[in-house]
Amino acid sequence: QKEVEQNSGPLSVPEGAIASLNCTYSDRGSQSFFWYRQYSGKSPELIMFIYSNGDKEDGRFTAQLNKASQYVSLLIRDSQPSDSATYLCAVIPSGGGGNKLTFGTGTQLKVEL
Amino acid sequence: GAGVSQSPRYKVAKRGQDVALRCDPISGHVSLFWYQQALGQGPEFLTYFQNEAQLDKSGLPSDRFFAERPEGSVSTLKIQRTQQEDSAVYLCASSLVGPLETQYFGPGTRLLVL
Numbered sequence: 001q002k003e004v005e006q007n008s009g010p011l012s013v014p015e016g017a018i019a020s021l022n023c024t025y026s027d028r029g030s031q032s033f034f035w036y037r038q039y040s041g042k043s044p045e046l047i048m049f050i051y052s053n054g055d056k057e058d059g060r061f062t063a064q065l066n067k068a069s070q071y072v073s074l075l076i077r078d079s080q081p082s083d084s085a086t087y088l089c090a091v092i093p094s095g096g097g098g099n100k101l102t103f104g105t106g107t108q109l110k111v112e113l
Numbered sequence: 114g115a116g117v118s119q120s121p122r123y124k125v126a127k128r129g130q131d132v133a134l135r136c137d138p139i140s141g142h143v144s145l146f147w148y149q150q151a152l153g154q155g156p157e158f159l160t161y162f163q164n165e166a167q168l169d170k171s172g173l174p175s176d177r178f179f180a181e182r183p184e185g186s187v188s189t190l191k192i193q194r195t196q197q198e199d200s201a202v203y204l205c206a207s208s209l210v211g212p213l214e215t216q217y218f219g220p221g222t223r224l225l226v227l
Contacts, residue, residue: 004155034215043204043218044156088155100146100169101206101216103155 003027004091006104014112019076021087021107026070029094033065034101035074036088044088048074079111115139117219119205125225126195134190134222138207145188146216147180148204156204162188163211195226 005024013019021035032051036044050056050063050072062075072091076083086106093102118137126132138145144163148156149172158172164185173180177196182188192199202223206216 008153036218043220045218046215049215090155100158100161100172101148101156102158105153105155 002104003093003102004089004104006087006089006107008105009108010110011107012110012112013079015079015081017079019079019083019109019111021074021076021089021109023072023074023089023104024070025072025089025091025102027091027093028067028070030070030091031094032092033063033072034090034092035061035063035072036090036103038086038088038106040085047087076109079109081111081113084109084111117205117207117217119203119219119222121222122220123223123225125227128195128197128226130195130226131191131193132195132224134192134203134224136188136190136205136207136219138186138188138205139209139217141209142207142217143185143210144208144214144216145182146206146208147188147190148206149174150202150204150221152201159190159203192224195224197226200224200226 034049035047038044048063056063060077064073088106089104090101147159150156161169162182177193179191202221204221205219208214
């Protein structure tokens with residue numbers, strides 16, 4: 001089992017729709033969760049981080065965390081073509097792994113006109 | 114500086130050559146990380162520095178990989194006797210204090226070993 005799992009996609013949504021990106025993680029003690037966006041050929045850029053159960057909203061983006069289910073998601077409202085990118089879920093695991101981000105393989109999002 | 118910078122941006126090496134990749138973190142950032150990203154994969158952790166101390170090198174794939182940060186700012190990742198499987202994008206990231214803080218990534222060095 002991978003430490004962080006994401007559906008690789010591509011996930012295609014029409015412009016203006018809500019895109020829902022999902023991620024599960026295996027380390028139950030993980031405390032910090034991040035969503036990065038990566039355009040093709042570019043480096044990852046931070047979209048949001050979340051530490052507590054529940055929802056966290058920032059503009060068109062909402063991160064949702066459910067530690068009991070070991071599940072974190074990212075919702076993008078009013079999706080735009082410029083949102084087309086790969087979205088990486090990253091976790092800082094507990095214990096000795098606390099020095100590093102552990103990434104999923106990313107979900108490719110395509111927002112279609 | 115304004116962000117994390119890396120050089121060179123692209124590097125082509127013949128198998129067996131040594132390469133050195135440079136990272137300039139954001140000014141004042143204590144923590145520095147190296148990641149390796151293969152095509153179609155997420156970044157994978159290689160090593161972590163806090164100031165000049167290398168606190169975690171558990172992700173370095175072999176003893177051909179070596180990283181240093183002698184003065185606690187600029188870091189160099191060295192790969193000796195490069196192999197084709199070393200071809201990847203090498204990303205450097207820095208954070209203000211510790212590893213639990215947000216990590217900001219540089220543009221990466223794309224290494225191709227022929």
